[in-house]
Amino acid sequence: MTPLELSVLALIVGAAFATAALKSVLNSVVAFGAYSLSIAIIWVFLRAPDVGLTEAAVGAGIMTVLFLLTIVKTEHPEVERTFERIDLQAAGVALALVVVLSSTLFALPAVGDANAAVADDEVTEYYLENAYEETHVKNAVTAVLAAYRGFDTMGEAAVVYSAGVGLLVVLNREVFG
Amino acid sequence: MSDSDRRVARGGPYVGSPIIMATVRVVMPFVFTFGLFVMFHGADSSGGGFQGGVIVGTVVLMLGIAFGIESTRDWIGPRLPVALVGVGVLAFLFTGIGSVLLGAGFLEYAVYGDLGIPHASKYGIEFVELAIGVIVAGIVTGLFFAIAAGTTGGESA
Numbered sequence: 001m002t003p004l005e006l007s008v009l010a011l012i013v014g015a016a017f018a019t020a021a022l023k024s025v026l027n028s029v030v031a032f033g034a035y036s037l038s039i040a041i042i043w044v045f046l047r048a049p050d051v052g053l054t055e056a057a058v059g060a061g062i063m064t065v066l067f068l069l070t071i072v073k074t075e076h077p078e079v080e081r082t083f084e085r086i087d088l089q090a091a092g093v094a095l096a097l098v099v100v101l102s103s104t105l106f107a108l109p110a111v112g113d114a115n116a117a118v119a120d121d122e123v124t125e126y127y128l129e130n131a132y133e134e135t136h137v138k139n140a141v142t143a144v145l146a147a148y149r150g151f152d153t154m155g156e157a158a159v160v161y162s163a164g165v166g167l168l169v170v171l172n173r174e175v176f177g
Numbered sequence: 178m179s180d181s182d183r184r185v186a187r188g189g190p191y192v193g194s195p196i197i198m199a200t201v202r203v204v205m206p207f208v209f210t211f212g213l214f215v216m217f218h219g220a221d222s223s224g225g226g227f228q229g230g231v232i233v234g235t236v237v238l239m240l241g242i243a244f245g246i247e248s249t250r251d252w253i254g255p256r257l258p259v260a261l262v263g264v265g266v267l268a269f270l271f272t273g274i275g276s277v278l279l280g281a282g283f284l285e286y287a288v289y290g291d292l293g294i295p296h297a298s299k300y301g302i303e304f305v306e307l308a309i310g311v312i313v314a315g316i317v318t319g320l321f322f323a324i325a326a327g328t329t330g331g332e333s334a
Contacts, residue, residue: 049223053215057231062317065238069324135286136299137220145225146302150284153305154269157312161266164316168259171323 005045011038021086023079029067036060046111050141191245201243209236216310217303226309233310234317246325258322261315268308272301 015035022028036059043052109116118124131143145153216229241249273284281288286301294300 050219050225050228053223053228054231057228057235061235062231062238066320066324069321134298135302136296137302139219139221139223141223142219142225142302142306146305147284147286147298150273150305153309154273154284157266157269157309160312160316161262164262164319165259168319168323171320171326172255175323175326 005042008038008041008045012042021083023081023084025071025074025076026068027082029064029071032067033060033064036063191247193245194243197243201239205236205239208239209233212236212310212314216306219306220299220303226306227313229306230310230313231317234314234321237314237318238321241321241325246322250322250326253318253322255322258315258319261311262319265308265310265312265315268311269305272305272308276301 012035015031015038018031019028019035022031036055040052040056040060043049043055109118113119127140127144127148131140131148132138135143135147137143137147212229212232212235214229215224215232216226219225219229237249237253272286276285276288277283279288279291284301284305286298288297289301290297
């Protein structure tokens with residue numbers, strides 16, 4: 001692991017702690033934006049630039065703006081202290097969860113491992129070998145998303161559509177009566 | 178913090194900042210082009226409709242923040258974002274149904290080559306990416322306007 005990756009990881013953990021511990025909601029939202037941005041950088045390190053781009057655009061960009069717009073509407077009293085008092089019981093539960101989840105880390109293959117189950121799987125091999133001839137797009141991720149699994153992506157689009165339209169109906173009724 | 182500053186920080190009436198307005202005016206076309214680039218270039222490198230659509234939607238968000246959310250909403254109109262979302266879903270759906278009508282499987286783009294479209298598969302995928310981008314951009318702007326409505330005190334209608 002390079003020093004750069006280590007420092008980004010440290011930034012993620014720090015931003016996550018700040019999000020949880022900061023008392024002012026506005027500060028938490030800013031820290032959460034920093035957290036999303038550093039997660040996006042980690043995705044690029046993990047060779048998933050598509051996911052990184054989504055995380056940067058949606059997580060760090062749009063979500064931060066929507067959160068900010070939402071908290072503008074709420075009452076936020078002047079806070080006299082920067083950090084929340086830490087609830088020891090909740091912190092203990094969170095720590096236990098982290099320990100349990102971390103135990104699965106050792107079962108994962110190393111990043112970029114040629115013998116990983118994902119890399120030498122038959123399906124992966126098929127996509128990598130035939131994606132260009134069958135779909136004429138160079139990005140195998142797009143080939144899988146839009147062509148091989150196009151039906152799933154259409155379902156995703158329908159989910160975005162119905163969730164968005166439902167939200168808009170409710171919000172517009174709330175706001176405009 | 179002066180009184181007027183505090184009012185702005187608490188979501189008071191919109192106050193134009195010449196710096197933000199000028200910056201948005203300069204940056205906006207580039208961001209829009211970048212969004213379209215990400216949408217179309219998803220076929221050859223990382224990117225795609227979801228990411229590109231969000232970036233295109235960001236252009237409207239920047240306009241709203243620079244020139245006032247209310248006036249931007251009046252300029253765009255309440256129906257356009259929702260209409261875009263519907264158009265995007267229908268375009269995606271009809272791309273799939275069209276390939277069935279031409280005698281192939283659902284969303285089997287290669288069959289559009291029979292209509293004389295070169296690289297039918299590639300352009301079919303890019304068309305679908307564009308449709309996804311339109312859906313996402315519409316939802317992003319619609320949500321932005323809906324959530325922002327009422328921040329200025331609820332007199333907006």
